Amino acid sequence: MATAVIMPRQGQSVESCLIGEWHVRRGDQVKKDDPLFTYETDKATFDEVSPVDGEVIAVFFEEGDDVPVLLNVLVIGQAGEDWKEFIPEGASADGADQTADAGSTKVDAPEKSQAIAAHAVKQDPVPISPKASPVDAPISPRARTLATKSKADLRYASGSGPGGRIIERDINALVAAGHLATSAAGADYTAGISGSGIGGRVRVDDLDQIPAISVQETPAASLPLSELPEYEDIKLSGIRKIIGDAMHSSLTNMAQLTLNTSFDAGDIIEFRNRLKEAKTKGLDQLLGFSLLEKVPTFNDIILYAVSRTVLRYPDCNAHLLDDKMRHFNHVHLGMAVDTPRGLMVPVIRNADSMSIREIAAEAVSLAEAAQSGAINPDLLSGSTITISNLGSLGIESFTPVINPPETCLLGVNNISTRLRMEDGEAVPYQAMGLSLTFDHRAVDGAPAARFLQGLVKNLENFQLLMMEN
Template sequence: MAEIVVMPKAGNSVESCIILEWTKQEGDSVQAGDILCEAETDKTTVSVESTASGTLLKQLYKIEDDVPVMLPLAVVGEPGEDISELLAGLGGTSEEGAVEESNAPAAVSAPVVEMTQSVQAVQTDSGTPSGFASPRARNLAAAKAVALDKITGTGPDGRIIERDVLAALDGMAALTPSAMEELIRTGKTAPSRGTGLGGRVLKSDLLDSSIEAPLQPAVSTVLNLDFPGEVEEIKVKGVRKITASRMLESLTQTAQLTMNTSADATRILALRKRLKESPESMGLQSITINDLVMLVTARTLKEFPEMNAHWLGDSIRVFKSIHLGCAVDTPRGLMVPVVRFADSLSLKEMGVETKRIFAKCMDGQAGPEDLTGGTFTLTNLGAMGIESFTPVLNKPEVGILGVCNIQPKPVMKGEDVVFIPHMGLSLTFDHQATDGAPAGRFLKALVANLVNIDLVLAL
């Protein structure tokens, strides 16, 4: 009897996976545990195993399709078995033999209904938010003043997920903050174009429904050129799509403030030089400036527990151990692997661990266990010559440290001015969770520890 293989749930926050490659083709023999396909989540690449043995009778999705988790992915059964009724129950027809392009079966057979209900029961029992819309979909809809009751869900059992809200936002006019608040308060529908700059919808536009589009200037001359020229449209998906959503969510749901300062880098540069020239047997030659800053940051955070915390809205979760995330630029996009118990590591151990998890990210092999659990994040743009920037919080963390480049800075020495290398530092923190003075004290202590890094390593 034919069995349905579903797209597994690879992590609590994963709503869908994009198929990168089918490793088994229709007609191939498969055993339970064999890899059917490779798929991409918002964090990493996963291998999807078959849960049944037999012959792969049908691939229900194509390469690059975005497949919601816990929905049918493939059909495995006996060679030549008639699966037309099963496919019809999944939303396709016996002639097509495939799930419709909507990626959401219109009608589901009894076994699939039971499977979906059991999955929902497990999610509810485990404390995962349930309902007609996912948490990320609700947050995005609230931030953009989109009425959820006007959106058709494409998630499991018709649930509204993030991509449904993004689809509804496509083509909407930009809203000013006051207009967005007015929409949320009154439930009105925004016009397709407002009277603000570039067609932005103002609050006054919502109070006066008679909005006329501004007159277009007359064109007196038509150039003999194709306008706007060659254009490439890139579909937003995978890591880029998730990163975009999380950055917007972070900026709209937290009170972010950034402080900038710099630290005398004389001793840290001298130490890095000595490490690079150390005997190979010591295993310290590959220690980087980033490793040194991460170590000092982890040890400084021990003195400032309010910065090593998560802001949960109605409570603040303070961690005793330091689990330090570090942003990494990978071929697939931004990833933030986590060095767990970073405060307990030696310099050598820190160097080994960062290289291990960075390599997994670059190879696309980082799993959820490598990318979750951070309590504070560090992002380093110094190698790109950045002198100062505004890091975006890795929500729900309270703080994120931006590391900038090292450059000479004029400093008064008595009546003389000397140029001393300084490392730029940019600290963003959530003003909901802590205030400027505590955050400033942490940054001041971090600067002192970087200046005296040799003493910190002696502890």
């Protein structure tokens, strides 16, 4: 019996996923748990495996397609078996020229599909900008794919999604209104181009306003220097594009300012050394000190100190939402993690109620999940303040970019030896740098500086902070 493989739902907030890479093609024989395809959310990458043994008898989508969750992606069965009943709406490969059976678009979810359709009928008309302008608003992966296929002119788009995000219905509205680029010009052009065609459409001649970019893959083979190509163009992944859009939107829409300071790291260094010495003496076994099972890192200490400090400065543990500030009664720490797929920010929820040992364990678990690509997208949202640590890379100071709609992001720098005057003598000490970026629309300089000052005091007296908590 034929078995349809659907696009999984990775988290409650995910509506669609991009197919990144196919590992099989029609006619291939597969075994249960063999990898079928790689798919991407706007936060992470996953692999879908085969639920059964059999032959791939239909593949409905191509690499790069944005597929709604719970939609049929491919069918596994026996050679010659009929698969037409599984054809989903919007198929771009097998079944693209045929009409899907209305009841088979989604597996085990017909009632939900009908509810969504009924809701769509009641939506208000989507506004369209009367004047072309550069595209600054973020755009969903599904909307970007539709814009490329339909050649919609994004310069006229008015985002109707959360935070002004351009979503699929905004693209449909552009197409309905006739705001398109010409077929020859395509849709992949810089948003600031002034179209000279009818109605402001971008024509081929307009593309001369920017350097032409040839997107081609040239394998970096082992060739003599004279035979190597001058450069290689590598297509950006979906996650890389989303990260880029988010960073650009953050810097464009916020009034960001960074304060830099440093603190005497002697107390946190002594704290870690005492724990290491106690562990060497076997006190974790003799006295049952659970904290000695894994000595907290400097990053764990920073996370703990922020969770205990920021609640006294509510504007720094907040979201700026249009015309209001949302102050949170608990601290949900975003933790910037470098992964092979790009920057991810998993969230340690309710960190203010966790012990330093619990924070350390959660940080390790989330980082490993993010780096492996197996993290649930729901764990990558909802932070109230984010920490980005580049100290291990020797960075002395940097300007972190805020993760909207948060109002602050704390950058952690390296430890270096500095001098200070004591009784007329220059005395060396170990200093750690901190860089706090804040949104000046939401927080003034003095309150941001007071938060940074309070954090410094807690870190310089960390062992007292631990005793207090």
